[in-house]
Amino acid sequence: MPPKGLTQExxxxxxxxxxxxxxxxxxxxxxxxxxxxxxxDPTFDGSEQGxxxxxxxxxxxxxxxxxxxxxxxxxxxxxKMMNIVEDxxxxxxxxxxxxLVRKDKDAGGKVDWHQDYQFWYETALTPDLVxxxxxxDRNSRANSCVRIxxxxxxxxRIDFDRGxxxxxxxxxxxxxxxxxxxxxxxxMEPGDVLVFHPLALHCSEQFAEGAERRTVAHCTxxxxxxxxxxxxxxxxxxxxxxxxxxxxxLADGLYDTVFAGHEFMDNKKLNLVKGTILY
Numbered sequence: 464m465p466p467k468g469l470t471q472e473x474x475x476x477x478x479x480x481x482x483x484x485x486x487x488x489x490x491x492x493x494x495x496x497x498x499x500x501x502x503x504d505p506t507f508d509g510s511e512q513g514x515x516x517x518x519x520x521x522x523x524x525x526x527x528x529x530x531x532x533x534x535x536x537x538x539x540x541x542x543k544m545m546n547i548v549e550d551x552x553x554x555x556x557x558x559x560x561x562x563l564v565r566k567d568k569d570a571g572g573k574v575d576w577h578q579d580y581q582f583w584y585e586t587a588l589t590p591d592l593v594x595x596x597x598x599x600d601r602n603s604r605a606n607s608c609v610r611i612x613x614x615x616x617x618x619x620r621i622d623f624d625r626g627x628x629x630x631x632x633x634x635x636x637x638x639x640x641x642x643x644x645x646x647x648x649x650x651m652e653p654g655d656v657l658v659f660h661p662l663a664l665h666c667s668e669q670f671a672e673g674a675e676r677r678t679v680a681h682c683t684x685x686x687x688x689x690x691x692x693x694x695x696x697x698x699x700x701x702x703x704x705x706x707x708x709x710x711x712x713l714a715d716g717l718y719d720t721v722f723a724g725h726e727f728m729d730n731k732k733l734n735l736v737k738g739t740i741l742y
Contacts, residue, residue: 468546469658477551481616481663482649488543489654493713494599497534500721501599501677507563510727517630520572520669526728527561528699530706534721535561539682540708544595547658548684551593555687557705559592560728562681566607571670573607575630579683580620580661586694590620591686592661598651599677606674607667609657612644616660636664 466474469485477483501507506525513521530536538544539558548556564574580590602608618639621631640646644664649657659665670676684705685691691700712718 466546466550468543468548469550474550477658477660480611480613480647482611482613482647482657482659484649484651485547485656485658486652487654488656489597490714491653494653496713496716496721497599497680498677500534500723501565504722505565505567505677507722507727508725510730511565512730514572514629516572516669517575518572518669522572522574522670523565523567525563525730527563527725528559528728529726530558531725532719533723533725534713534718535563535725537708537712537718538597538680539595539684540705541710541712542707543710544656544682545684545705545707547595547656548593551658552591552684552686554591554689556593556684557687557702559683559685559700561683563678564681565678566667566670566676568670568672571607571674573669574667576612576633576636576664576666577629577631578615578621578662578664581623581631583661583700584620586691586697586700587685587689588692589686589689590661591689592683594657594659594661594681594683596657596659597680597682598653598655598657599680600653600675602649602651602655602676602679604648604650604668605671606676607670608651609649609659609679610666610668611647611649611659612640612664613647615639615644615664616662618662618664620662621664631664639664 473483510525511523624630
């Protein structure tokens with residue numbers, strides 16, 4: 464069956480490289496309400512948590528696991544997102560969570576090298592998941608865009624570093640990078656979407672002085688067939704059908720609010736051992 468959300472060339476690139484950037488999936492008109500709301504309340508209604516990097520600096524994130532009729536609850540359910548997800552997974556996909564990552568001069572720590580599946584391994588039996596990251600502003604090397612080591616999704620799961628449960632084993636990562644896996648700066652314009660595999664090694668650098676960026680919306684999905692192990696406190700990971708929305712939903716303002724009143728994950732729970740809720 465031909466892909467619905469990606470071209471065959473894009474799907475082949477994803478399978479070969481572990482990621483692909485879909486250009487211009489969202490318009491400025493669609494993103495403008497989110498930018499305005501973030502400028503008004505950059506902490507997402509106080510839901511942000513500072514996550515420490517390996518040098519003791521922090522970066523900020525808010526996590527959403529629910530799909531209501533707020534902008535935040537609607538964005539991951541648009542047909543154009545779900546079609547990409549199901550092209551990649553070759554299965555019905557369902558919303559797993561959204562991570563809103565903000566870096567600025569006050570919390571601009573790096574995100575250390577890691578694989579997302581490291582954090583989901585305890586409940587997801589296979590890496591049949593995918594993340595679609597929406598650029599709200601321009602993402603460049605200067606403002607800490609995501610960096611991915613090409614082809615590393617084919618290496619399997621890497622253990623955590625013994626000294627830092629939020630990063631992959633540093634010695635192994637260094638060895639992998641020394642063997643020719645190209646590190647790609649995933650630079651994006653507003654509205655572009657980075658689609659990447661849960662085993663792809665990725666990171667982002669410390670936020671540069673004078674740089675500007677509001678946030679990146681990392682939307683993650685699981686395959687229906689990848690039934691997670693039931694774990695108390697992880698009920699949001701269990702299968703629940705994602706109700707799709709037409710692509711014009713955000714542009715036509717059919718949502719109730721941007722994120723006011725949206726139920727974010729309690730920020731006191733975000734920084735657990737192995738990041739099992741954060742990621």
